[in-house]
Amino acid sequence: MEKLINQFEFGLFFWQVLIFVGLIFLLKKFAWKPILDAVNDREQGIKDALLSAENARKEMENLQADNQRILNEARAERDAMLKEAREMKEKMITDSKNEAQAQGQKMIEQAKAAIESEKNAAMAELKSQVSTLSLSIAEKLLKEELSNKESQTKLVEKMLGDVKLN
């Protein structure tokens, strides 16, 4: 220990402290601060770049998910529209079929009624025609027949005979 204390040299101590403390301050200003700042900036830059890359990836994923969702929605909408259209078509077809049927039925009914009334009218007409015709025929016959006696009786007999047949 005494040897150590004897080795102590104040001049050397003075120079060592002076140079070393000076060195600390000089290096602090001209070296350590710029070096550490540059290194920190670089590390921060790398960190930021990684973070933004990660963000971009996430955004991309979101975008893709969005796209997928929109696509799915569109597909579902298209399907729904197609289905609706098909239903509407079927409904329209059945509706029109029913209506046509009803219409036809109705027309047939009307036609039938018209035919009936026409037939009745025709029948009536025919009947009156027949009656006038037969009256005129009868009149003519009667006029002719009644012109001689024999033929009159013969006619009466014949007519009676016809009536019997009817």
Add this chain to the structure above:
Amino acid sequence: MVISNKPLRFILAALVACLPLMSFSNTEKDSAHVQTEVAHEATSEGSHAEPTDVKSKIKAFIGHHVLDSHDFTLTQDDETGKYYGFPLPVILWDNGLHIFSSSKFHHGHEVAESNGNFYVINHHDGKIYRTDAKGTITEDEKTGHPTNVRPLDFSITKTVLSIMVAALLMFWLFTSLAKSYAKNGGISSGVGRFFEPLVLFIRDDVAIPNIGEKHYKKYMSYLLTIFFFVLFLNIFGLTPLGINATGNFTVTFALAILTFLITNFSANKNYWGHIFWMPGVPKPMRIILAPIELLGVFIKPFSLMIRLYANIFAGHIVLMSIIGLMFIFKSWIGSTLSFGLSFVLSILEILVAFLQAYIFTMLSALYFGSAVEEHHHEEEGHH
């Protein structure tokens, strides 16, 4: 997560910190032994006598290497007495400023004169003493230390020079790294690029886990500077230049005292509360704990200082002793063996250089963390 991790990490750090101390404890004793022997031989041969045989020359060389020196000697030729290196300025305060070149001492062989005062470098401790024209040194009989007056020595010694070079190198490296970010769009380039992972390591694995996200920023400058400073000086010490800055007690003392000051000046109420009035224990225990905790405040930086000093100091002694063995054996097998050993040990020393820098920074961060730690109940409240 953080709370449960902290003790585990602390234990791990403490274990790692103790490991080199334990493994070097023997060698350190050795080194002390070597030094005392040098001193004994030197005193027995007379204070100015140079060691003659190879063994004691090596011992003296190692003994001098671990001390600071007033000139920068790379190598020396004993036969011609020539030194290869360069002198450094000597700055003394002795009733006035004395500035002269250390070449005046002729490597401790001559007395230097400046403004009417005479100075001499003591051979044992390498320190400058005031003397007379003949260079007489009176020694204390008990301790053997010179009793001459020591002027205040602000010389640019070898250690001061290496600290300056390390500081300049760090300044150049890290400012160029800082500039390269702006030039290169936030990506480092150039030489400093090699150090960016270390800066991040200090931030992510030393500062943030120990101090916490909230407070770590204000300590970053200190932690980064001390880490690279210790690391660079440790590595400098492994070069053949013969620098031993972090193995110098004064240097580690200065570093440790800065950690101590920063810890205690930035400490919050909670920290002092834990020292003087430990919460959660019975009152008589608190009175007993207070002095122990207070002692801990000083022991923490003291251990920092000793750990770094002892590791680097011992490493230098061991490495140089093994290198010296090469010249003692002078046989192909012994020298080869010690070359291999010194090679392996050098690699180990590189590891130690990094490890000690890391441990110093890590423990400093740990102390800062304890100084600014919030109350645990509040912390739970935050979650």
